[in-house]
Amino acid sequence: MLGNFTYCNPTKLxxxxxxxxxxxKELPKYGKNVLLVYGGGSIKKNGIYDKVLSILKENGKEVxxxxxxxxxxxxxxxxxxxxxxxxxxxxxxxxxxxGSVCDYSKAVSVSVYCDDDPWDKYFKRFEExxxxxxxxxxVLTMVGTGSEMNGGSVITNTEEKFKGGRVFDENVxxxxxxLNPEYTFTVPRYQMISGIFDIMSHILEQYFSxxxxxxxxYLAEGLLxxxxxxxxxxxxxxxxxxxxxxxxxxxxxxxxTLIAKGKTEDWEVHxxxxxxxxxxxxxxxxxxxxxxxxxxxxxxxxGLSKFARYAVNVWGVNAEGxxxxxxxxxxxxxxxxxMKKIGLVMNITELGATPEMLxxxxxxxxxxxxxxxxxxxxxxxxxxxxxx
Numbered sequence: 001m002l003g004n005f006t007y008c009n010p011t012k013l014x015x016x017x018x019x020x021x022x023x024x025k026e027l028p029k030y031g032k033n034v035l036l037v038y039g040g041g042s043i044k045k046n047g048i049y050d051k052v053l054s055i056l057k058e059n060g061k062e063v064x065x066x067x068x069x070x071x072x073x074x075x076x077x078x079x080x081x082x083x084x085x086x087x088x089x090x091x092x093x094x095x096x097x098x099g100s101v102c103d104y105s106k107a108v109s110v111s112v113y114c115d116d117d118p119w120d121k122y123f124k125r126f127e128e129x130x131x132x133x134x135x136x137x138x139v140l141t142m143v144g145t146g147s148e149m150n151g152g153s154v155i156t157n158t159e160e161k162f163k164g165g166r167v168f169d170e171n172v173x174x175x176x177x178x179l180n181p182e183y184t185f186t187v188p189r190y191q192m193i194s195g196i197f198d199i200m201s202h203i204l205e206q207y208f209s210x211x212x213x214x215x216x217x218y219l220a221e222g223l224l225x226x227x228x229x230x231x232x233x234x235x236x237x238x239x240x241x242x243x244x245x246x247x248x249x250x251x252x253x254x255x256x257t258l259i260a261k262g263k264t265e266d267w268e269v270h271x272x273x274x275x276x277x278x279x280x281x282x283x284x285x286x287x288x289x290x291x292x293x294x295x296x297x298x299x300x301x302x303g304l305s306k307f308a309r310y311a312v313n314v315w316g317v318n319a320e321g322x323x324x325x326x327x328x329x330x331x332x333x334x335x336x337x338x339m340k341k342i343g344l345v346m347n348i349t350e351l352g353a354t355p356e357m358l359x360x361x362x363x364x365x366x367x368x369x370x371x372x373x374x375x376x377x378x379x380x381x382x383x384x385x386x387x388x
Contacts, residue, residue: 002214002262009256011149012176015249019180020051026137026176027059031091034061035084035134037105039069039097043141046186052096052139064088066108069097072281073104075119075157081108082118085134095138095174098187098195099145102138103153106172109134123155123164129172138177142187143248144195144285146202146255148177156278162364163274179252181245185238192238193343194285196231196247200224201269201288202254208296208306209264209371216259221313223250223259228314228338235342266371269295272380275364282351289344290351293336294386298379300328303372307331348387358384 014022027034034056043049056063066084069077085093085108095105111118113131121127138148145152151168184192207220227250233243253259272295273287280287300307308324311317311331319327336346345351353361362380375383 002212002216005261007258007261008170009149009173009258010170010175011173011256013149013179013252014176015179016245017180017182019178020055020139022176022178023052023055023137023139024059027056027061027092029175030135032060032062033064033089033091035064035066035088035090035093035108037066037069037081037093037095037097037101037108039067039071039101041067042186043096046141046183048096048139048141048183052094056094064090069101069104071100071283072156072163072277073100073107073154075123075155075159078104078107078111078118078155082111085112090134093134093136095136096141098140098142098191099147099198100154102136102140102147102174103145104155105136105138106147106151106153106168106174107155107166109136110168110172119155119157119164122153122166123157126166129168133171135175136172138174139183140177140179140248141183142191142195143184143251144198146199146251148174148179149252149256152255154274154284156281161278161360163278165270165274179248181241181248184244184248189238189343191283192234193231194283194289195251196227196234196285196342197289197292197339197344198285199227199247199251199254201273201285201292203227203259204292204296205267205269206260206263206265207310208299208303209266211303211305212263214262216261216263217309219253219259221310223254224314226250231342232338264370266368268368268371268375271366271368272361272383274366275361276348276351276353276384278364279357279361280348280352282348282353286345286351287348289339290346290348291383291387293332293339293346294383296332298383298386299371299373300332301325304328306372348384353384353388355385355388
């Protein structure tokens with residue numbers, strides 16, 4: 001039975017090859033000063049920067065820049081961005097990049113008019129936003145996080161060796177997002193594959209919870225089947241527009257909160273992955289890939305019927321004449337084969353983790369209580385050990 005819920009998502013999407021034209025419709029709604037946020041400069045090499053800047057100028061905007069957002073945005077960078085937004089008196093923050101740039105921009109947006117330190121207030125004390133928010137718009141160049149249509153923001157404190165995530169309410173969601181699948185073509189293959197598993201992990205975190213037969217689970221299964229097929233095509237031909245457009249659209253629906261409605265959610269894979277990343281600075285999607293199978297094999301007995309359903313409905317396992325456990329195990333084995341086929345990292349050693357780091361990673365792992373099994377510290381260490 002679906003539980004009670006309220007659903008609201010105010011983000012307007014412009015999707016397709018001509019999606020950037022949506023900027024001309026959105027920019028007149030905001031004041032003159034725009035803070036343009038981006039990463040390491042790839043948007044200048046692929047021409048997206050010039051296209052965006054031209055549209056901003058055509059709309060009479062005064063452009064201020066905040067470049068250099070890293071794949072795992074730091075608390076220090078967040079403080080720098082807040083200072084830049086204040087100096088610019090930003091009326092709009094325009095994030096041009098992947099999920100990290102979008103995440104970071106949302107964190108800046110709620111901090112510009114905040115008197116407290118943003119890390120302490122939002123990512124340590126988890127306090128609500130009570131100040132004025134600078135609106136955010138996104139031009140997406142890499143897919144995976146779903147940050148273009150949700151309130152999520154993940155920031156890393158390198159001094160504390162902790163990667164913290166927040167989900168802000170709909171007031172912080174991007175007001176609009178531009179999704180042109182062609183903008184993702186120049187993303188390095190490693191990052192593309194990483195983003196694909198981030199999408200899969202988002203769906204699985206919501207899927208592997210609860211035992212009810214509900215619409216949300218059917219939606220999740222359909223998204224997973226689409227992703228698996230399109231990922232195989234993209235791995236072979238990264239410029240296949242149909243595959244990349246399906247992946248981009250799946251990423252958005254994987255984490256715009258729709259398929260979580262009426263369900264509990266797990267998110268323990270993300271908690272472990274964040275802790276690994278805090279110690280290694282590894283790419284987010286790859287940390288999830290490295291710990292997912294050890295985690296799911298560990299909790300499978302506690303949610304056996306859902307894992308068996310996953311095997312049949314997503315991976316096409318034939319259940320005839322097999323025990324429920326055998327079906328569930330076959331599904332995870334097929335998932336492992338697919339992960340290796342598309343080139344995912346399968347262990348944390350390859351990401352830079354060492355046995356000496358494990359106790360620290362365990363300490364940095366937040367334990368959630370909504371999955372099939374509430375982990376102990378010893379179990380977290382066992383999962384990490386299995387992933388070395």
